[in-house]
Amino acid sequence: MRHPKEAELALYAGGEASFWARARVSRHVRWCAACAGLVREFRGLREWTRGQEELPEGVDWVQLAAEMKANIRVGLAAGQCIERSPEAAGLRWWRPALVLPVLLVVMAGWWLQSWPLPAVPAAAPAAPEGLVVRANPGSIEVEQNGRALALLHPRSAQVTLSAAGGSLRARYVDAETGYVTISHVYTQ
Amino acid sequence: MSTRNRLLVLWCAGALALAAQPSPQTGAFRINFPADSPLTLVSADWGESRTSALGGALAIELRTALILRNSGVRRIRGVTLQVLAQEVAPGGKASVSVPSLDVRAGETFPVRIDLRLLQPLRSGGALVEVGLDGVLFEDLSFYGPDRLNSRRIMTVWELEARRDRQYLKSVLEAQGPEGLRKEVVASLARQGERAGLDVQMARRGRVTAAGAEQERQFAFLHVPGAPLEPLSGVAQVSGNEARGARLEVLNRSSRPVRYFEIGWIIRDRQGREFLAGSVPAAGPALRLAPGQKAVAVQDAALRLSQRPGQPVAIDALAGFVSQVEFADGQIWIPDRAALSDARLARLLPASPEELRLTDLYRKKGLAALVAELKRF
Numbered sequence: 001m002r003h004p005k006e007a008e009l010a011l012y013a014g015g016e017a018s019f020w021a022r023a024r025v026s027r028h029v030r031w032c033a034a035c036a037g038l039v040r041e042f043r044g045l046r047e048w049t050r051g052q053e054e055l056p057e058g059v060d061w062v063q064l065a066a067e068m069k070a071n072i073r074v075g076l077a078a079g080q081c082i083e084r085s086p087e088a089a090g091l092r093w094w095r096p097a098l099v100l101p102v103l104l105v106v107m108a109g110w111w112l113q114s115w116p117l118p119a120v121p122a123a124a125p126a127a128p129e130g131l132v133v134r135a136n137p138g139s140i141e142v143e144q145n146g147r148a149l150a151l152l153h154p155r156s157a158q159v160t161l162s163a164a165g166g167s168l169r170a171r172y173v174d175a176e177t178g179y180v181t182i183s184h185v186y187t188q
Numbered sequence: 189m190s191t192r193n194r195l196l197v198l199w200c201a202g203a204l205a206l207a208a209q210p211s212p213q214t215g216a217f218r219i220n221f222p223a224d225s226p227l228t229l230v231s232a233d234w235g236e237s238r239t240s241a242l243g244g245a246l247a248i249e250l251r252t253a254l255i256l257r258n259s260g261v262r263r264i265r266g267v268t269l270q271v272l273a274q275e276v277a278p279g280g281k282a283s284v285s286v287p288s289l290d291v292r293a294g295e296t297f298p299v300r301i302d303l304r305l306l307q308p309l310r311s312g313g314a315l316v317e318v319g320l321d322g323v324l325f326e327d328l329s330f331y332g333p334d335r336l337n338s339r340r341i342m343t344v345w346e347l348e349a350r351r352d353r354q355y356l357k358s359v360l361e362a363q364g365p366e367g368l369r370k371e372v373v374a375s376l377a378r379q380g381e382r383a384g385l386d387v388q389m390a391r392r393g394r395v396t397a398a399g400a401e402q403e404r405q406f407a408f409l410h411v412p413g414a415p416l417e418p419l420s421g422v423a424q425v426s427g428n429e430a431r432g433a434r435l436e437v438l439n440r441s442s443r444p445v446r447y448f449e450i451g452w453i454i455r456d457r458q459g460r461e462f463l464a465g466s467v468p469a470a471g472p473a474l475r476l477a478p479g480q481k482a483v484a485v486q487d488a489a490l491r492l493s494q495r496p497g498q499p500v501a502i503d504a505l506a507g508f509v510s511q512v513e514f515a516d517g518q519i520w521i522p523d524r525a526a527l528s529d530a531r532l533a534r535l536l537p538a539s540p541e542e543l544r545l546t547d548l549y550r551k552k553g554l555a556a557l558v559a560e561l562k563r564f
Binding site: 012026029030043044133135139146149151153161162163164166173176181185 | 242243244245249251253271273281282283284285286287288289297298299300301302303304305306307308336379380382384385386387388389390449463464465466467468486488490497537538540541543544547
């Protein structure tokens, strides 16, 4: 069994992997608990990092994004103007000829991804057995075979975690209700 | 506005209202309270619920605020709601508790339930069921099926609440408002200094396979007045994982015991200490007579890391008796004198009531805290 590289898992976790890499990693993590765990950790870290960011005041991010997109489009248009030449115009038929095989590969990938997988073998001895409960930034969750039920708590709250027997607890003051709230997830 | 425009506006409003509800294809909420429940559902706000794709999985976020009414005659001190999503986590359960309440007959109060379901893209809709596990009243009587041991857990919180209110009232009487302020500020400082610990737990086996395991002995902290005395304890330790804790205790009291918990302290290689949780011992077979010994076993494996994701290399383990339930249902918890021990005070989290009262001080000031203490 060949595991994807960590960089591939990180790109996959962030939704930045290419289509083909995403399909390959997605297929792999369905039955590889170790890699699925790494993907979860990358996602958790990403969420946590996002939670730490504070946007500076007075910046219109929507407008900024629109301006950046417009600049990119202007750059691309300029690039196309430079590239156009009488010789290139005569070879236009090459583009569909190049795109067609790529489209076929994409469709084949999509078809393979949709094909039902054989029964997943029992988890390797190193993997968590059965139910797992864990704390993530902003939640505690109970997870089994890629399915999870998570109770969310406010990221801004000061949360105290504790484990008792087969359960995990998160304790915090809910700023909206003003009440102390204690969420639990159980493995039994 | 013409009739056609009105119809268009109505159609848009209807479509928006439908979009705001959790789609039955992706997730649905069902609230089930028994007919004779002392709590009734007044309203449920389903705002902010949404669905998104995460790789090959579907994430459904359901955010709701329930407004519940005390339809009984006794004051409510705590509520636990059970949350079940059998299609998503078969066998897995969750619950949301709100302790430190003081809800009179006829009064309403809010409970927020924010949850996320993660399931494969091709699976069907998920049903989340919210039920009542228990309600604790002012006289420590209880209503509910108690499937999650809410009766004992909420009774412990209520006893801690009474202990901590009484302590703060005694500080107020002896040292005045300024003495109370110092006490509350010290509590807030302890809450801020307490190192946050992230925990991953598997019911059986190991969480990861990293490193060879070593058996570590527990050291014990003496808690004055504890009915049980810890005698010995071992756990298997590997890196930041610990599992298979076995702790032997002796009943030093004159009453039989049916449940106890041993607090579990972890020390890392830098000498920092963390409260990792507790090891409970219970079950129909447990009836620890005076003078008898019993063993508490933690069959779950814990993996510990300090936020954000730094593994805690476990160097030493320590334990202390954190709660005991006698056969007659009475419960022992450490008193404030025991908590004045510097090590325990540093490690133990604030009780829910201490958390509520210090938060009240932080948001509304000393006068509001004094008024709140005088209500009880």
